[in-house]
Amino acid sequence: MRGAVFYGPGDVRCETLDDPKILEPTDAVIKTAVTCICGSDLWRWRDLEPFGAAQPVGHEYVGFVEEVGSEVTAVRPGQFVVGSFATSDNTCATCRYGYTSHCVHREFMSTCQADYIRIPNAQGTLVATEEVPDQAFWPGLLALSDVMGTGWWAAEAAQVRPGSTTVVVGDGAVGLCGVIAAKEWGAERIIVMSRHETRQKPALEFGATDLVTERGDEGIARVLELTGGIGADAVLECVGTNQAMQQALRSTRPGGSVGIVGVPHEVELDGLELFHSHVGLRGGPAPVRRYLPELMNLVLSGRIEPGKVFDQTLPLEEVAEGYRAMDERRAIKTLLKP
Amino acid sequence: MRGAVFYGPGDVRCETLDDPKILEPTDAVIKTAVTCICGSDLWRWRDLEPFGAAQPVGHEYVGFVEEVGSEVTAVRPGQFVVGSFATSDNTCATCRYGYTSHCVHREFMSTCQADYIRIPNAQGTLVATEEVPDQAFWPGLLALSDVMGTGWWAAEAAQVRPGSTTVVVGDGAVGLCGVIAAKEWGAERIIVMSRHETRQKPALEFGATDLVTERGDEGIARVLELTGGIGADAVLECVGTNQAMQQALRSTRPGGSVGIVGVPHEVELDGLELFHSHVGLRGGPAPVRRYLPELMNLVLSGRIEPGKVFDQTLPLEEVAEGYRAMDERRAIKTLLKP
Numbered sequence: 001m002r003g004a005v006f007y008g009p010g011d012v013r014c015e016t017l018d019d020p021k022i023l024e025p026t027d028a029v030i031k032t033a034v035t036c037i038c039g040s041d042l043w044r045w046r047d048l049e050p051f052g053a054a055q056p057v058g059h060e061y062v063g064f065v066e067e068v069g070s071e072v073t074a075v076r077p078g079q080f081v082v083g084s085f086a087t088s089d090n091t092c093a094t095c096r097y098g099y100t101s102h103c104v105h106r107e108f109m110s111t112c113q114a115d116y117i118r119i120p121n122a123q124g125t126l127v128a129t130e131e132v133p134d135q136a137f138w139p140g141l142l143a144l145s146d147v148m149g150t151g152w153w154a155a156e157a158a159q160v161r162p163g164s165t166t167v168v169v170g171d172g173a174v175g176l177c178g179v180i181a182a183k184e185w186g187a188e189r190i191i192v193m194s195r196h197e198t199r200q201k202p203a204l205e206f207g208a209t210d211l212v213t214e215r216g217d218e219g220i221a222r223v224l225e226l227t228g229g230i231g232a233d234a235v236l237e238c239v240g241t242n243q244a245m246q247q248a249l250r251s252t253r254p255g256g257s258v259g260i261v262g263v264p265h266e267v268e269l270d271g272l273e274l275f276h277s278h279v280g281l282r283g284g285p286a287p288v289r290r291y292l293p294e295l296m297n298l299v300l301s302g303r304i305e306p307g308k309v310f311d312q313t314l315p316l317e318e319v320a321e322g323y324r325a326m327d328e329r330r331a332i333k334t335l336l337k338p
Numbered sequence: 339m340r341g342a343v344f345y346g347p348g349d350v351r352c353e354t355l356d357d358p359k360i361l362e363p364t365d366a367v368i369k370t371a372v373t374c375i376c377g378s379d380l381w382r383w384r385d386l387e388p389f390g391a392a393q394p395v396g397h398e399y400v401g402f403v404e405e406v407g408s409e410v411t412a413v414r415p416g417q418f419v420v421g422s423f424a425t426s427d428n429t430c431a432t433c434r435y436g437y438t439s440h441c442v443h444r445e446f447m448s449t450c451q452a453d454y455i456r457i458p459n460a461q462g463t464l465v466a467t468e469e470v471p472d473q474a475f476w477p478g479l480l481a482l483s484d485v486m487g488t489g490w491w492a493a494e495a496a497q498v499r500p501g502s503t504t505v506v507v508g509d510g511a512v513g514l515c516g517v518i519a520a521k522e523w524g525a526e527r528i529i530v531m532s533r534h535e536t537r538q539k540p541a542l543e544f545g546a547t548d549l550v551t552e553r554g555d556e557g558i559a560r561v562l563e564l565t566g567g568i569g570a571d572a573v574l575e576c577v578g579t580n581q582a583m584q585q586a587l588r589s590t591r592p593g594g595s596v597g598i599v600g601v602p603h604e605v606e607l608d609g610l611e612l613f614h615s616h617v618g619l620r621g622g623p624a625p626v627r628r629y630l631p632e633l634m635n636l637v638l639s640g641r642i643e644p645g646k647v648f649d650q651t652l653p654l655e656e657v658a659e660g661y662r663a664m665d666e667r668r669a670i671k672t673l674l675k676p
Contacts, residue, residue, distance in 0.1 A: 093568050094592050102592035102616050157618075230431050245609060254432050254440035254622070260613055267609025271583060271602030278440050280495075280620035283613045284592070 002338070003114030004319040006057040009047035014317045017056065020111070020118035025071040026089075028122030030063035030081060034138050035112050036310065037322045037334045038146060039172045040263060045323050048265065058113030059085035060145045062138060065126070072122045079128040082296060083119055084288035085109050085146045090124030100124070100289035108285075113319055115338045127292040133300060139307030139335055140299040143177065147333070148295060148306035149288030150261050151177025151236070155185045157259030157282040158234035162186030165227055168208070169248045170238035171199035173309040173333040174261060176206055178236040180304050183207035187234070191226055193219055193247065199332060202308060216243060223251040232256060237283070242267045254278035261286060310335040340676070341452030342657040344395040347385035352655045355394065358449070358456035363409040364427075366460030368401035368419060372476050373450050374648065375660045375672045376484060377510045378601060383661050386603065396451030397423035398483045400476060403464070410460045417466040420634060421457055422626035423447050423484045428462030438462070438627035446623075451657055453676045465630045471638060477645030477673055478637040481515065485671070486633060486644035487626030488599050489515025489574070493523045495597030495620040496572035500524030503565055506546070507586045508576035509537035511647040511671040512599060514544055516574040518642050521545035525572070529564055531557055531585065537670060540646060554581060561589040570594060575621070580605045592616035599624060648673040 003017040020029050035058055043049035065079045075081055088095050088103035095103050107120045119125055133141065140148075151174055160166050166187040168178045171194035182190050183206065192208040193215070194200050200211055212222045224231060231253035237244055240262030248258045249269075260283025274281070298304045312331035314322050322334035341355040358367050373396055381387035403417045413419055426433050426441035433441050445458045457463055471479065478486075489512055498504050504525040506516045509532035520528050521544065530546040531553070532538050538549055550560045562569060569591035575582055578600030586596045587607075598621025612619070636642045650669035652660050660672035 093566055097591065097593045099592040099616050228431055242609075253435065254437040255435045257620075260609075264609030264613050269607040269609060269612070271580075271598075271605025271607060274607070274619065275598055275602050275621045276623070278437050278620070278622035280618060281612065282595075282616070282618035284616035285614070 001115035002316055003111065004057050005054055006044060006051065007054045008051065009045060012045065012057065012320050012323050014319050017114065020116050022067055022069045023118065024120065025069040026121055026123060027069045028072055028075065028119045028126060029066045030061070030117050030119060031066045032061055032063045032112070032115055032117055032338045033080065034062060034142050035336045036060050036142060037113070037319070037326055037336065039174065039326070041323070042327055043265065045327060056111040056114065058111060059109040060142060061109070061112040061117055062142045062145065063117065066116065068122060074123050075126045075128045080132045081126040081128045082141050082144050082292055083126045084149065084292070086285050086288065087119065087121035087125040088289050089121050090289060095124065098287055098290050100287045101285040113316065113336055115316070125289060127296065129296065129300070137300060139310050140305060141296065142335065143306035143309060144292060144295045144299065145288065147173045147309060148177045148180065149291050150174050150286040151181040152291050152295065153286035154178045154236035154238060154259040154261040155181035157257070158236050159257040160185040160187050160234040163188045164233040165189040165191070167191045167193065167223055167232040167235040167251050168238060169193045169235060169244050170262060171196055171203055172238065175236070175238040176202050176309050176332070177306050178238050179203055179206040179208050180306055182236065184304065191223060191232065196329065216247065219247055220250045227253065230254070234259070236261065238262050240265050249274070249277060249279055252277070252279045257282070259283060309333045313337060339453035340654055341449065342395050343392055344382060344389065345392045346389065347383060350383065350395065350658050350661050352657050355452065358454050360405055360407045361456065362458065363407040364459055364461060365407045366410055366413065366457045366464060367404045368399070368455050368457060369404045370399055370401045370450070370453055370455055370676045371418065372400060372480050373674045374398050374480060375451070375657070375664055375674065377512065377664070379661070380665055381603065383665060394449040394452065396449065397447040398480060399447070399450040399455055400480045400483065401455065404454065406460060412461050413464045413466045418470045419464040419466045420479050420482050420630055421464045422487065422630070424623050424626065425457065425459035425463040426627050427459050428627060433462065436625055436628050438625045439623040451654065451674055453654070463627060465634065467634065467638070475638060477648045478643055479634065480673065481644035481647060482630060482633045482637065483626065485511045485647060486515045486518065487629050488512050488624040489519040490629050490633065491624035492516045492574035492576060492597040492599040493519035495595070496574050497595040498523040498525050498572040501526045502571040503527040503529070505529045505531065505561055505570040505573040505589050506576060507531050507573060507582050508600060509534055509541055510576065513574070513576040514540050514647050514670070515644050516576050517541055517544040517546050518644055520574065522642065529561060529570065534667065554585065557585055558588045565591065568592070572597070574599065576600050578603050587612070587615060587617055590615070590617045595620070597621060647671045651675060
């Protein structure tokens, strides 16, 4: 089969790889319907994150079940399935609390930009649709495997409530999905911190009510101006830099909350500042699996359209161009077709 | 009048000071019924916190209204009142969200170890009892002005729920009040991290179900052992050191929460560790004023007895001995009688 391999910063290649096999009785192998490139894949591409030897890449997927291990009964060959970037048995104590992405058997997916994918913990990870959905829904369902689930989690972690004033820090695919989530959770005002015109358009389309183009202290001042001087009820941190985190913290009112979904890169928090802010923090890899049944319904009923975050579609062979396009901000998010 | 003055580490003196006066129409002056020394006063006493010139000290109080400014109508001379260590107008946007200790007009009390006290923002800060309570209730009501309200807030911030497993880090007066709060909030299991026998007794009396005497990694391992390997639902951090904070974070299950009420001293949080923990954090100075009506009822009905945290009573003149006794752990908390 073909699959993308990350060789080092700026170097991803589509190569011929061995077909994945069932290794554990809890595995499944799926034939990829569509897959994509994640903003988080860019950290290594940009040499901002350590990396080891050449390795396959990709963690987002929807596809058709090809084969299942002997212990997998929840899905069967031929079914169209959606899964999470973090696999889970869905039965351990942590899963039962809803934190499927912290499952004691968790494995992070990392070989998904490929024709076929081995899915560990398939029983707890994959959710099948009732029938094979129309191709028009594939991008939306694909978004659920990470970015839309992550935006949803950001809204949960930031405790967005009906009537809330919500700030979304970051206008990448996750930030845009955060806007969709905030709207669904009932936010009345959705302020998006965005400097890129190409991303402001979808932000407004998804429900943003205000755009703040300033960053740092100026951005914070602008949010305070828009929120009666005290800050927002809920802030979704969808970037992962120290600047974004400070911006999020200082844009939140006392008693408000920040949901952190941008993977922190060299972020340090001062305990005393956090204390005196009265702001609540929670983050982590999104418990996507918990949300799948609900979000699949929302996509298949046409209620939400997270597939719109894909503004570039390429054949799998051209995966390297997808990375370049996202790196250069020519694309928000690139969908790959096997 | 007489009042305590902090001169420097290890040096607090009871001196003759000018009687406080109404300075603003929103002030009241009260005649102190009882006051006390706080664990947080010890940071400076121990030279662990910067300090400036000699200054009055103390922020906990109950007393009799002596005089009110022209804009104060909620209380009148002669009434017995309880107030918060953080004053609040109780009308600003932040107060309306319940974060009275973040009021836009907030002033922290700092002259309360004295015969008379000026209370800024008296209208929003003081709550009068229906009648002058029996002296037996004074210590319990005094505890509400800080430590019991702070324990209550720790339980709220840590999201203690009926049936929760709760850990209390710290066995000082605030930690002990955290135990009272956790029990009232319905925690089924209350694990107290305590090394001091004199404090284990009241902890058990207030509702602790388990004691963990180990600290650091060993303490964390012990809590994990007691919580099915995943950690507690809710953790109350009542110390303020970096070690205590790490202990709190790492004793919490994914999806659980830490309530931070120990004022952080040189505490840094690693963003990536916090992210991957899935643990929620919130802290700050307790919004005591919000809780006063409810907590005053609980004390006056005999339902909770936070006054038991006072295990030493001294006349105001002997305030220095109170500091020494608390510093040397001969006393948990010292009540001062004018």
